Amino acid sequence: MTPLQSAILGLVEGISEYLPISSTGHLVITASLLGLDSPQNKPAVDAFNIVIQGGAILAVLLLYWPRFLSILRGLFKGENAGIRLLVNLIVAFIPAALIGPFLDPYLEAHLFKPAPVIAALAIGGVYMILIEQCRAGRLGSPPYHGALSELDDLTPVQALFIGVMQCFAMIPGTSRSMMTITAGVLTGLRPRAAAEFSFLLGVPTLGAACAFKLLKDILKTGKMIDGVPYRPFWEVLGGANVAIGLIVATVSAALAVRWLVGFLNRHGLTPFGVYRLLLAACLAGLLAGGIVRWS
Numbered sequence: 001m002t003p004l005q006s007a008i009l010g011l012v013e014g015i016s017e018y019l020p021i022s023s024t025g026h027l028v029i030t031a032s033l034l035g036l037d038s039p040q041n042k043p044a045v046d047a048f049n050i051v052i053q054g055g056a057i058l059a060v061l062l063l064y065w066p067r068f069l070s071i072l073r074g075l076f077k078g079e080n081a082g083i084r085l086l087v088n089l090i091v092a093f094i095p096a097a098l099i100g101p102f103l104d105p106y107l108e109a110h111l112f113k114p115a116p117v118i119a120a121l122a123i124g125g126v127y128m129i130l131i132e133q134c135r136a137g138r139l140g141s142p143p144y145h146g147a148l149s150e151l152d153d154l155t156p157v158q159a160l161f162i163g164v165m166q167c168f169a170m171i172p173g174t175s176r177s178m179m180t181i182t183a184g185v186l187t188g189l190r191p192r193a194a195a196e197f198s199f200l201l202g203v204p205t206l207g208a209a210c211a212f213k214l215l216k217d218i219l220k221t222g223k224m225i226d227g228v229p230y231r232p233f234w235e236v237l238g239g240a241n242v243a244i245g246l247i248v249a250t251v252s253a254a255l256a257v258r259w260l261v262g263f264l265n266r267h268g269l270t271p272f273g274v275y276r277l278l279l280a281a282c283l284a285g286l287l288a289g290g291i292v293r294w295s
Contacts, residue, residue, distance in 0.1 A: 001045070001237040003244050005034045009045075010052050010245035014252025017056040017206075018199060019260055020128065020178035020272045023049075025121050025279055032292040047233035048242060050213040053206045055249025060199045063254055067200060081152060085200075091156045092163035092180075092197075093204045096170070101212065103170055112172045114287050114294045118280045120173030125276030131182045132269040151193040158187040162197065166205065176205065182269065191264040199257055 012030045016023040036045045074082020165183035169176035184194025220230045286292035
């Protein structure tokens with residue numbers, strides 16, 4: 001991997017991680033077009049793509065530091081707003097934390113393939129369009145009752161629903177952001193508030209995924225795999241390249257988060273649903289034409 005390739009992957013990860021469009025589909029296409037999809041490189045590149053999510057975590061920590069500061073004040077000074085937010089994040093994180101480690105090996109082995117990912121992209125696109133139509137009252141009454149609520153009004157029951165919906169994002173091509181934002185909208189949160197909770201929930205969720213992948217890589221180091229001693233991804237790709245990917249992912253994720261909040265307020269979810277359908281068609285066409293390989 002070259003510094004330019006790591007920067008491009010970091011850019012794609014940062015932009016697509018918090019948008020409800022699936023970072024998986026974009027990273028698969030990008031890695032293949034960059035020539036990084038060979039069997040000997042793929043395990044290291046897959047690990048790299050997960051670990052540079054740390055840049056997306058850092059972006060949210062920097063952008064929403066007042067929220068995290070309120071959590072600290074809740075812990076040490078007993079402020080109610082910070083305590084409520086912490087409880088909601090813990091409740092929403094628990095479902096994925098409980099089932100993620102058990103489902104990850106199965107999903108990676110059986111669903112990280114072209115057909116399931118393309119299907120998840122397309123189904124997700126239709127799902128988002130339908131959610132927006134329901135929210136706008138074009139397909140009957142909205143799924144919630146009363147006025148739209150803000151993040152500070154979120155209850156633990158609503159947070160649990162968002163956390164359960166986040167579990168569906170373990171299916172490759174689904175998008176964690178899509179499931180958590182739409183779940184928030186279904187509970188009656190304003191799109192801006194649903195997106196903000198999705199960003200905040202991404203900190204423990206993506207952090208756990210990064211730590212899990214790092215631990216797996218460390219535990220495999222030196223073991224014989226296909227007759228060759230396993231080398232951790234940072235040795236295969238270069239520590240400097242990993243650092244470049246993290247930095248670029250941080251900056252691009254921060255810009256994407258800022259843009260997404262305003263875009264959702266103005267245009268809703270439908271444009272992202274349409275984009276996902278186009279991406280699914282594009283990925284299918286690239287695979288069929290042999291332009292993108294899926295090793």
